[in-house]
Amino acid sequence: MMVNRRSAAHFGALLLALLFSIFSTAVVAAAIPNCRALSGDFPPRCARNTVDPLSGETCTDYGYDCLWQVTDRKLPSGERRIEINGEWPPSIVKVQVGQRIRIELVNMLTDPEDVTIHFHGLLMKNGYVLMDGPQHITQAGVGQGKSFIYDFPTTQAGTYWIHSHAPGQYPKGLRLPLIITDPQDAGNYGYPASSEGDLDKIITLSDYWTDFWVTESLYQKGTCGGVGLEVPPEEQTFNEVIASPTGADTRQKILVTPGSKYRLRFINLGAHSRYYVWISGNQDMEIIEIDGVMLKRNQFSKGFEISSGQRVSVLVSLPTGTVAQRIMVVSDRRINKGQTGPAECMLKPTSSYSPMQYTWGWLSDSAGTGSYAFNEPSQSEMAGYGRLVKTWENEAKVAPFYQYRPKMEFTDQNRVGVDISKPCGKNNADYCLCDDHNNCLFNPSYAWNFSEVAFQPWKDQQALLPTKWTWDYIHEITLNDDKGLGVMGLRGKGVPFIAPDTQEKGMPKMGVLPQIPTLLRGLLGTSWDTSFDNPNLYGYNASQVDQTVVLPKKNEIHWFAFRTVKGDHPIHMHGHEFQIIAKVPVRTDPTTGRVFTFAEYGHTYNSIPHNTYPSRRDTIMVEKGSTVIVAIQADNPGVWALHCHNDFHAKTGMFMQIVEDIGALRERIGRFSTRYPPSSSLNPFWGWDVKMFDVGAVGLTQAGAWKVLYQTLRKTFESYGYSTAALPIQCNTATEDGSFVDMNCEDRPDFP
Known part of the structure; x- marks a missing residue:
């Protein structure tokens, strides 16, 4: 049984902790419960009034700057959980909008289990996709004894949360609220x-x-x-x-x-x-x-x-x-x-x-x-709610269930405003629950008016219509396959998602380049061409082509139509607040109950009614028997996870990725190459090397961006077994006369 008090115990000094020195003078750390702040790691902090290395804007104060030692604990009761700095539940992170957040994540788990963290709901604009956190997509997992620094400005006020984005991990306890106040x-x-x-x-x-x-x-x-x-x-x-x-x-x-x-x-x-x-x-x-x-x-x-x-x-x-x-x-x-x-x-x-x-x-x-x-x-208080459950159970058996939406009390399609002064009775069964003797209770669910489609945002945003009414701009995604497995994909072709950086057995190997996360695939190569718009570039193999949606051009508008006929699925999109355009029922053959394919729908998307200023959010429940249509504008270059937030389903492959305006992303944060055989004697050990381009060049990439990308590259290859000493990353560095020279990045005078 879960204990009903917060543990204040801290782990003793472990060997890994000796790698770090406590930054005791940090003002931020002193104000945050159980915060352990450090200094001197890479990438460096963004000092107040200096230039942000990715956005180019002026840096502000840090509202949160802490070391997270991620450990696990098993209690005498049998309960096992992941803790942060020996504490569970972890302390809430709260900052004011505009302040920066810096977290140094250190994996001290007893099992060989990778860790990453994601800041759920934050859009991570201006190249900060490097800090978004989903394992396999933007970064490799942080292995035992390894660390990764997340450092970014906050630009959105609201209610968010931080959780592990290593598959199947946050239910173990690595989760906590993130509150950004305005x-x-x-x-x-x-x-x-x-x-x-x-x-x-x-x-x-x-x-x-x-x-x-x-x-x-x-x-x-x-x-x-x-x-x-x-x-x-x-x-x-x-x-x-x-x-x-x-x-x-x-x-x-x-x-x-x-x-x-x-x-x-x-x-x-x-x-x-x-x-x-x-x-x-x-x-x-x-x-x-x-x-x-x-x-x-x-x-x-x-x-x-x-x-x-x-x-x-x-x-x-x-x-x-x-x-x-x-x-x-x-x-x-x-x-x-x-x-x-x-x-x-x-x-x-x-x-x-x-x-x-x-x-x-x-x-x-x-x-x-x-x-x-x-x-x-009390029992009498719960009795009315129990009747609701019976209604769900009975009416869920309507066959075919997708043809006519079952009348379930807690679906927003059935919430209407009612006059609660009207007497309850069988004649008013729409908002009353009655037994066979006409003993009735008012059903509060029918007085609810919680329709996420109808909510009006504080800031109006005109409904986004596809740039063209073609399949390049309307992406139809089926959730689940016919066996009910947790999969999703374009054109009804759902197969379990395979991590793009899944490695061969026995890695690392001499002369063999490792598989790398999706983000790094988009940054790999010395020049951009239209091949970066090919979804095959980003999947583990050709079978994964329907798990990648490429949005090639800036500011174009795309619709996503999510359909499910087996189960309810909360779908979360990273990098965007989407507009909720519509919820429509899935159509079926009235004789056989067979679900129509998208091609058989018999309607055109441009005829679907929608609000002038639609509601927006980043996670939406797609209910069984329905199609939910959402819209986004391609204004946030990056590689973004798109997945079911039922963590069981996400772990078994109900996962996709959006590759957005990769050319603009390369211009902002840089590019790199892997070469075999190596072009110099800097790295003879593995038979290949890594080089970052345009480092320090004015106008080619955002000044200082290489320092952020360097961490992702270094930590990625380290996670696959390549030591920094054996695989030094080279910087194609700009000189004063405008030429470029190759050197180890750590030999640059501005390397911390």
Whole structure:
């Protein structure tokens, strides 16, 4: 069982830690809990008022500058988890927009398991794709005893999170909120500026397993009915704590002053659970943010759903004279209902009188006035929710389920505004739940108005229409294949994603170039030509061509149409906030129930209705039997992961990549070559060498960008077994007279 207190223990001095010296004078470190700051590593810090090496803009202060020693721990209870600096849950990262973040990640895990981290929701513009973090895509994994520095400016305020992007790893515990505040938000939305970014107003929701290493093994073996069928969670958590049946853990209580307005930030850190959230008493919540996108005022809902990876901010208040109200969080049984087989594959309900898993917290009077029993939901309270589950179970059996969307209470297609003063009864069954004797309860889900398609962003953005109504600009992606495996791909050709840097056995080898991550494939070569627009360049082999979408030209507009007929999938796109153009049902043959292919749809995309100023976010749930259409503009050169945020599915290959305007990226951050045999005697050891081009050349690449790219190159080849001494990276360095000379990069006078 998860412990209900935060561990303060720190690991003893390990051999790896001796490689670093503590930067005790760092002002930032002193202000951040459990922060260990270092100096002197590479790439160097961006000093205030100097030029940013990638964006070319003026550098600002560091709001967060810390060493992360990533370790794992097994408790006497059997619980096993990944910790940061000996702490779990890890401390929240909070900065003000415009400040920089620097994290030195050190892998100190006991198992030979790679680590990377991703800053979920941050767009990483201006070449900072180098810091985006997905293993195999932008960088190699950070192996045992290795390190990697993430250093970048923040340009977006909002609610985000940091998590491992090594496959299957963040459910083990390497996850935490990232809050980027904007002083203007409090004034815009009418809540106290003093509460902006309050750490105790951040609510994380997550599924829980005692030992996810064991869970991962069960999943990979197909224990619960085959690969693609998840192992159900053991519990659900509220702020990383399992709710106590009696009383309340302090992390369950959101302390407020009755009558005052507060911003609550919800983050779904789960591996695959989707949640439905509301506050007892049918309190209206003003939805003000989804996935970092601020919304216009006065968009209210009685509740909301939040899928894996998504974030939602709401404005609420505890009514005057009220001691506490329950924040109710119910997990979607259509996702977490479990399979047949061993006990590990069966869903374990939270209580004996409900078939569901759920958790809860409290809006609680900070003054502590009055008495209140902070108990679990009663049987009568859960009974109404249980009826909803029966409805899901029964109506999910409608065949063919994709022909007519089943009427499920918690889907946004069915949320409508209702007059709650209207009496409940069978004649009003659309918003009441009634038994055979006409005993009815008001169904709060029908009073919800949480339609992510309809939300209006604070900043209007005209609907993006494809540059051309052709398949070069409309990318149709099928989620799952006919066997229900976790795959996705263009043109209905889903195969499991194979990491582009998957190595041959026995690497490294003399005279054999290793496979490299997608980003480095785009930077490899001395000159750019149209071959960089060929998706075959970026996949592990030819079978992976349908897992790569190439956006070759700057500012062109592309649509992505995601379709699923087997399972619900939260799809996350790195590098972009996409517009939500439409959700439409999947069409089927009315006689046989066979799902039509995209080519058989019988409609043209240019006839699909959409809002003038669509809603935007970075993660969206694509529900079974539906097609979700989103739009982006190719204005962020880079290589971006596109994947299901059900971490089980992502690990088994439900993963793609977007290669965007690679020519512009090469101009900004540089290029390199690998040569066999080597052109000089600088590296005779492996029979080939690496050279970076145009280093220090004015107007060819952003000045100083080579220092950031150098880290990625060096750490990549080190991860494959090539030592820096045996494989020195050369810099094709500009001289004062405009010519270039080759030298080891570490011999440059400006190398730290």
